[in-house]
Amino acid sequence: NAALAHYSPSNGSSRTLSAGEMYLFDTGGQYLDGTTDITRTVHWGEPTPLQKEAYTRVLMGNIDLSRLVFPSNTAGRTVESFARRALWDVGLNYGHGTGHGIGNFLSVHEWPVGFQSNNVALEAGMFTSIEPGYYRDGKFGIRIEDVALVVEAQTESGEKPFLTFEVVSLVPYDRNLIDLSLLSPEQIRYLNSYYERIRAHVGPELRRQRLEEAFEWLQESTRP
Numbered sequence: 001n002a003a004l005a006h007y008s009p010s011n012g013s014s015r016t017l018s019a020g021e022m023y024l025f026d027t028g029g030q031y032l033d034g035t036t037d038i039t040r041t042v043h044w045g046e047p048t049p050l051q052k053e054a055y056t057r058v059l060m061g062n063i064d065l066s067r068l069v070f071p072s073n074t075a076g077r078t079v080e081s082f083a084r085r086a087l088w089d090v091g092l093n094y095g096h097g098t099g100h101g102i103g104n105f106l107s108v109h110e111w112p113v114g115f116q117s118n119n120v121a122l123e124a125g126m127f128t129s130i131e132p133g134y135y136r137d138g139k140f141g142i143r144i145e146d147v148a149l150v151v152e153a154q155t156e157s158g159e160k161p162f163l164t165f166e167v168v169s170l171v172p173y174d175r176n177l178i179d180l181s182l183l184s185p186e187q188i189r190y191l192n193s194y195y196e197r198i199r200a201h202v203g204p205e206l207r208r209q210r211l212e213e214a215f216e217w218l219q220e221s222t223r224p
Contacts, residue, residue: 002141039145
């Protein structure tokens with residue numbers, strides 16, 4: 001049912017999970033120290049070439065926007081196309097926004113931050129989601145959503161202020177769906193750096209809670 005970007009389950013349309021197809025899960029919660037909104041797409045079997053390429057291109061868009069350096073006073077709509085470029089290159093697209101503001105113990109979708117036409121300029125300290133996707137009617141849906149903090153960027157020129165994003169969602173992507181041949185060296189370096197952060201922050205906490213099975217899964221899922 002993930003081919004519908006905002007599907008809601010019902011008794012009449014619910015389906016049994018299987019290892020032979022994609023599974024998209026959009027998760028989140030509200031906590032005293034922040035609100036989460038994280039989406040991952042996985043395949044426990046053998047993905048088709050189209051599924052693998054589409055997933056990889058969605059991931060490329062997520063990475064390209066997440067690592068972007070841009071001038072201050074830039075509105076989200078100005079940089080939104082970076083998340084779509086890898087899909088556009090092969091004639092694919094998605095029909096929803098690329099991200100929305102996220103409140104601190106407030107609304108999961110919080111205006112006016114985001115990447116739509118009526119959003120305000122991005123400023124350091126804002127939280128937004130970054131969530132490109134791709135949906136094939138009746139077949140499958142893909143979305144990769146992270147929460148990102150807008151921070152000041154360190155540029156070679158030293159001129160300020162430039163901004164970038166710091167992804168604060170620490171959840172691995174599905175290795176089974178990544179076609180490494182499509183990724184640039186810069187994108188691979190970004191992935192490896194991200195995986196190092198996940199290991200450093202999440203690994204010790206899993207060990208502290210004695211969740212050894214989860215720890216082993218994390219180690220395997222964040223291999224360089």
